[in-house]
Amino acid sequence: MSTPSKDRLRLWLRLLGLTRHVDGHLRDKLRLEFKTTLPRFDVMAALSRHPEGLKMSQLSGVLRVSNGNVTGIADRLAEEGLVERVPVPGDRRAMILRLTPAGNVEFAQQATAHEGWINDMLHGISAADARLMAAQLIAVAQAAENKEEINDPSHA
Template sequence: MLSCARLIEAEIRRRLRANFDTTLPRFDFLAQLERAEDGLTPGEISRRMMVTGGNVTGLAARLEEEGLIERRVVEQDRRAVTLRLTPQGRRDFARQTQAHEDWVAELLGGLSATDRAALLRLLDRTRRGVRAAITEAGA
């Protein structure tokens, strides 16, 4: 499982760099914002991506410089900010997302539709089993 995931991830990283001059962390950052129409705080992004606040701060600064995201002050707490995609960020991310979907479909193209469905079922069952084991271990 891990070797397949690493192979796919390495190829996606390579293609993102070659086709969009971007990185997987930048792609993931934009994906978090794309899913949150009202924006997210840097802390929320940090938790969702499971990275440090420093990583988010650096990425946010570069993406803002490039015009892909914007900062907005939270009305209820003028010290807090939310980050949101700009229209340019939405357009760029939509192109990247479509390419990403195409690449994943290509990389998994050696599997029949039946095999892909079985794989998804087994991965879901595995994920649920691992979560249950973790919950039991922590109890």
């Protein structure tokens, strides 16, 4: 049987299946080839896009994870000398987290490999199709977010 609701459920299950598959593969690769994890990679990627560093709260904001979560990951990366906490002049509550030179070197290697793994896994999709699907997904995501605003006007 096929109803619109079931069709959307099946789409979601496909989406989830593919994402988990790729995600799992990336985690394996990061562990085996760089002895690191996806959350650590995500933190370093965010810092890499902001060479001047990010406050802990900004970091948890862009990564969309909790504050406490970032604390632990930052602790472990700092222990290995890949990131460092810098005091914020004028606000003794805040700390800026930024990549160390060693962290920059390490992340550059990881990012290159990361792009390559994804290119390999998604090689069955042409560049044109990839752009098309990405555009479709943007539309889907926007529809989903609009729907939420209707249900929860607090975001306004």
